[in-house]
Amino acid sequence: MELLRNAVRPYAWGSRTALAELLGEPSPAPHPEAELWMGAHPGDPSRVLDDAGAEQSLLARIEADPERELGGRTAARWGNRLPFLLKVLAAEEPLSIQAHPSAEQAAEGWRREEAAGIPRDAPNRNYPDPTPKPELLCALTEFHALAGFRDPVRTLALLEAVRTPGLAAYTDLLAGQPDSAGLRALFTMWITLPQQALEGLLPDLIDACVRHVKERGEFTRECRTVLELGESYPGDAGVLAALLMNRVVLQPGEAIFLSAGNLHAYLRGTGVEVLANSDNVLRGGLTPKHVDVPELLRVVDFGCGDMPVTTGELVGRVRVYRTPAPEFELSRVSWSAGERDAVELPGGRPRILLCAGGSVTVRGGDRELVLGPGRSAWVPAADPGLTALPTGADGGELFQATVGGAAGRHDER
Template identity: 55%
Template sequence: MQLLDCPVRNYAWGSRTALAELRGQPGPSPHPEAELWMGAHPADPSRLAGSGSTLLGQIAEDPVAALGQRVCERFDKRLPFLMKILAAEEPLSIQAHPSLQQAREGFERENHRGISLAARSRNYKDDNHKPELIVALTPFSAMAGFRDPASTVELLEQLGSERFVPYRDLLAAQPDGSGLRALFTTWITLPSSDVSELVDDLAESCVALLARSQRGRFAAVARNLLQLVERYPGDAGVLAAILLNHITLRPGEGIFLDAGNLHAYLHGVGVELMANSDNVLRGGLTPKHVDVPELLRVVDFEPLELAPVPLRNAEPGGTVEQVYQAPIDEFALSRIELDATGLLHSVSHGLSRGGPQIIACTRGEVIARGGEQEVRVPAGGALWIPDSDPEVILHAVTARDEVFRAVVPH
């Protein structure tokens, strides 16, 4: 096992304080820090602390020792997941991720056309899909999946805008996935002048709705929409946001997003685990490339009943490690709480063997012991455990230690 030196990705929507505070570094940082990558993605692999090699390179040198025979055969000698700590100070773009087949076809198609991987117009950076699970470390606001159309019709009625009546009627006449596709396509392909007028009108309608009631059913949605209008005036993504579920996760709660689920994270810090991919099709709230025809091929327009992912204990009768139940083959995520006093939680916890693991410490500090090795993992730090290692036991250092564990499920 080895500590990882994890790259920080700087995007405009990131925080200048959250990741610095987590890692015990001085803040504010010179640039917004958006994501801490823990894994072996070719675009930015983690490095093995104290050595000149990357995790990607170590896996390539001896994939069976790193991943185990089962994972090598199943995932073509590649680590199938990418772990991140994400810090959103401002909304991310509205986006969706392709299915595995769509990713393979799109990657091959763009390679055949000779589009550079670094090109702004490139949609597919790799040939993998990107289902993802996000778990909140702080209160975490997000939009994800299409709301039940009947509820969206009610929202449009409460907004009370004459400009939106034709769109409300369009969805009311076909309150299903086909109606959502028709309305979303209409909005995202409108001329920019029409989009600007609708977005301005939406802002006025949201202000009026909140003036009537600060605690109504759609009050939180109206506040979110006003924030989006302020940051992205004239952006069709603001209109798309009307159609999505709006949710705020409490710390420890998570949501799973499968291929095709349109979503945007709004604010907060969370642990994100996904298939090892960087494929993104954007639909707005961004100055980056938006490929409308490709986005429409990828998005799943069926309404999604969004709810936090259920948890189960990793062991019968145990409460130290809880697993987020996501229906995916590439990864499983669990949350482990340890307590050096032994009053609230166990002082130590053994990690079952079988396949590669990454451990991310999000609070306190833990000591990992395996065989003759002992490694201290501080908050904001990550530990790589290859398949060939002996059993690792985590030991608490403080009274409120928290780690997240990424594995490949059997």
């Protein structure tokens, strides 16, 4: 068990305060800070710190002894790779509308682009690796997102509430087929509209949404989303796409799982995200980056309905956020002020621990680490089980990311 030093990614949509304040750095930061990466991603691997202060890349540490670091089963299944990446994500502005491929789609797309000779770092590369990218986002603050397609009956009610002459034909199209196939047809039409048509359609929609908000109509939240996106990305097809998607508001501790094909966009807030260690993203709008509409349509899942929100399953004192993803499992322990009870965290799997609030002492064997806010630790599969407890009287919050599997499984080796 050793401390990690992690990279902060400075994307333009990031916050100048959230990560700085979590890490105890001067706030506001000079530039937007979007993501704190913890793991062995080749683009920015964490650095493992020993007791003498020397550093080694976690990627190099795993490559040198995958059996010890990952455990035999994990190393064999994932080709000596740590299959997950843990992040703290801080969004001040909306991210792109996007979806991720399934394992089969990723492998096929990667082979296709390799055969075509597209460089893996090319801006028009859709599949820089052959692996899927499921995600789980757990809110640290109130977190806003678009995720999945709303029930078409509810979407029709929204479209009628903001009906304009330009929208009428599209509303009637969905009314004639209010199901997943109708959503596919409408989304495809909107995402492929010529720029001139978009610029003729969106101003009237914006005006209709302004009126709806002023009148405090039933779809005020959805209309505010259109207004926010229209201001940040004028003339973008993603503004129309947002009309079809669920607006999700997570409270701290609530989470959403984004499986393959789920169309989504994070809007604002701070959360802990665990995802498969992949860079495969198909974008559909709200971005200056590469958008490949035909490829996006190949992977998007047009299933519809409310987006499930979970608070996890309580196993003793540990809250486990279970998903179908074999690459990762996220769990969380929180202590209120005055609580001092110790929590056992079984060993046997590779883990990253992250303190998201307060201060937490972690003990294992003859090792002891104190993790303050934003600090993290690497725990190899060969290490014994751990005991965690708050350092002081103010409580604490500890996240644990590991490979997927039943909670409490002891031996991955």
